[in-house]
Amino acid sequence: MDKYKKSKRNSIFAWTIAMILAIIWLIISLLPFIFMVLNSFKEKFEMLSKGVFQLPEKLNWSNYTEVLSGGFLNYFKNSVIVLAISLVLLLFIAACASYPLARFNFKLANPIYSLIVACMSIPVHITLIPVFKMSKTAGLYDSIWALIGPYIAFAVPISVFILTSFMREIPREIEESAEIDGCGKIRMFFSIILNLSKPGLATLAIYNGVNMWNEFSFAYTLTQSSENRTLPLAIWEFQGQYSMNTPMIMAVLTLTLLPMIIMFIVFQDKLVKGMTAGAVKG
Template sequence: MDSYKKSRRKSIIAWIIAFVLAIGAAIVSFTPFIFMVLNSFKEKFEMLTKGVFQLPDQLNWSNYTEVLTGGFANYFKNSVIVLAISLILLLFISACASYPLARFKFKMAQPIYAIIVACMSIPVHITLIPVFKMSKSTGLYDTIWSLVGPYVAFAVPISVFILTSFMKEIPREIEESAEIDGCGKIQMFFSMILPLSKPGMATLAIYNGVNMWNEFSFVNTLTQSAQNRTLPLAIWEFQGQYSMNTPMIMAVLTLTLLPMVIMFIIFQDKLVKGMTAGAVKG
């Protein structure tokens, strides 16, 4: 009886500690977001004359109106196009590469997998100059298409690493049953392996999507004109245009962050399912 009380007491204490830590993490995570949204509705000098966490005297929607009519829509369109094309290519290439590495047995499987994993250690920024020269020589410089290649290439190693681990968890009995019914490898990949890998691919889409949406270095290096730049450069240019108008900059940040928040809310169940189903097992 005493041991049961002690274990129950330890369990209660553990739950209390976990709850306190969760509340603390939530406060740390939400405080910058609340700060940003509150100040995006303030007048130009209201943030300086009053507390930064004080509610605005009135909701100043003119900040958002001016941002949306100031070229923000073009930045947003470019980001959506680059993100959509990059993710589609990335998921397809990663799935095609992960399938043989996870399900086939051949001599070069381990060396190829080791090389792909080793590519994860390459710092992205040391490739800026070669990628810049390549985009110039191919005529892609200062176009949104110059961003697709680097985004896909540098996301493939981590994606293949995660997706290979996920596909290895799929029971082989499913493939054996399909082979008995006359299902070929390609048909099995598209009709069975890909549908069963949806949680892992959703995890990759969210993880890589956030990185691509917020990427700054390649956009700054490979694009020059405003009509070909994406949202991270919009924040940079709006900051210069409205250097003394902090609420306006907060409005730009809020509009930039909003799509990722909505995407995470919609797909959070798939993200959790993908992570707990073995997508990050090594």
């Protein structure tokens, strides 16, 4: 009985510490967001004359209306187009590459897989000049289409690495049963493997989607005109335009961050399933 009470006390103590740490981390994570949203509704000099975490005297929606009328929607449209096309192509390429690496036995499987994983160590910045020259040669420079190729290329290694590990956990008995029924490899891939890999694909979509949405280096290098630039560059350009108007910058940041927050809230269950499903057989 004493051993049971001691174990229960230790469990309660551990959960209490975990909850305290979780609350502290929640506060640390929320403070920048609260700071950003509160100050986005303030007047130009209200933030300087009063506390930064003090509620605004009135909700100043003019910051948002001015940002939206200043070309923000065009940046947003470009980001959505680049993100949608890049993610669809990335997930298809990663799935097609991961399937043979995970389910087929051939001599070059391990060398190819090792080479793909090794590509994860290539720094993005050392490729800016070669990619810039390739975009100029291909006639894609200063267009949103110039961003899709680099975004996919640098996301493929980590995507194949994660998705291959995920597909290896799918029971082979499912494939054997399908083969007995006359199912070919191509049909098996599209009808069975892709369906069972949806949690992993959703995880990759969220992970790579956030990275593509916030990417700055390639967007800055491969685009020049404002009509072809994406949201990270909108923040940069608005910061130069409204350098003395901090609430306006906060409004731009809030509008840029809002789609990612909504996407995470909607798909957070799929993200958790994708992170844990690979560890569960069957």
